[in-house]
Amino acid sequence: MSSVPARTGRQRQRYEDNLRLVSGCIPYRWRKDNTDLMGETEIMEVLMISSPKRDDLVFPKGGWEDDETVTEAACREALEEAGVKGILREIPLGIWEFRSKSSQDLCSIEGGCRGYMFALEVTEELEHWPEQKNRSRQWLNIKEAFRLSRYDWMCNALEAFLRVMEEERKLDEKQEQNTELEQPSIMVADVSECQSMSPNCYKRSSTMHMPPSVNLLSRATQEIAIHFGY
Numbered sequence: 001m002s003s004v005p006a007r008t009g010r011q012r013q014r015y016e017d018n019l020r021l022v023s024g025c026i027p028y029r030w031r032k033d034n035t036d037l038m039g040e041t042e043i044m045e046v047l048m049i050s051s052p053k054r055d056d057l058v059f060p061k062g063g064w065e066d067d068e069t070v071t072e073a074a075c076r077e078a079l080e081e082a083g084v085k086g087i088l089r090e091i092p093l094g095i096w097e098f099r100s101k102s103s104q105d106l107c108s109i110e111g112g113c114r115g116y117m118f119a120l121e122v123t124e125e126l127e128h129w130p131e132q133k134n135r136s137r138q139w140l141n142i143k144e145a146f147r148l149s150r151y152d153w154m155c156n157a158l159e160a161f162l163r164v165m166e167e168e169r170k171l172d173e174k175q176e177q178n179t180e181l182e183q184p185s186i187m188v189a190d191v192s193e194c195q196s197m198s199p200n201c202y203k204r205s206s207t208m209h210m211p212p213s214v215n216l217l218s219r220a221t222q223e224i225a226i227h228f229g230y
Contacts, residue, residue: 006080006130012065019097022115023073024061026093026161027084029122029139044165045139046158047122048148049082052134056150059157060084061115074118082137083129089119093160096153117157119164 014021027047034040048057060081064073071088078084100111140148142162149155 007062007065007076010063012067013063014066016114019112019114020100021064021070022061022113023064023070023077023118024059024115025074025078025088025118025120026059026157027078027082027086027120027122028161031139043141045141046145046161047082047084048138048140048145050136050138057138057140057148058150059117059154061117064116070116071118074116074120078120079126080130081135083126083132084120084122084137085124085126086120086122089121089164091118091164093117093119093157093164096156098151098153115153117160119161 010020029045029047030042031045032040033043047060049060050056051058060078062073062077062081064070068076070092071090075085075088078086094117096115096117098113098115100113142158145158146155149158
């Protein structure tokens with residue numbers, strides 16, 4: 001079993017404007033697919049987890065506490081709830097306000113949350129993790145993730161995630177084109193690009209690398225249009 005227990009209680013919980021501050025992430029990975037007639041391709045998948053005592057799937061998230069940064073909180077929640085570690089994109093996908101599923105009175109201040117969501121490139125999937133007894137995890141393609149996202153804010157976060165990843169792809173293509181124009185040289189990994197943040201993950205202050213031939217937005221346009229009605 002995991003030797004790191006999950007945090008409980010709200011003694012160190014942060015609040016702002018009567019809203020509980022929450023941090024979470026959309027974990028993702030690239031999976032090789034051999035079904036394409038054009039040859040082997042790589043498909044992006046995102047990780048969702050089950051909610052205790054509920055049938056819906058969510059992204060790992062939880063309270064941002066006063067002894068950690070918002071990015072550290074996102075990595076901790078990914079480890080505790082989903083059992084994954086990886087490289088966190090330092091810039092948030094966005095900030096969303098929503099109500100906690102445990103709030104009974106939707107008109108009360110209690111239960112209101114302000115959530116910061118990040119993209120986490122998964123590099124390690126643990127066999128055992130702190131909340132394993134209460135949560136199962138499931139890798140899904142983008143279309144499935146939109147279909148199974150019960151809340152509007154989750155779909156909005158997914159849409160922001162796709163846009164950010166597409167921007168990163170275009171930037172990577174531009175950098176590759178510039179590299180081709182330069183003299184050939186031995187490529188050495190830039191260690192400073194990934195800064196160690198905690199045992200759970202690293203944060204990447206520059207771009208994340210992805211297959212240049214994958215156009216995420218074009219693949220997901222139909223799913224997004226169906227869900228958002230445009």
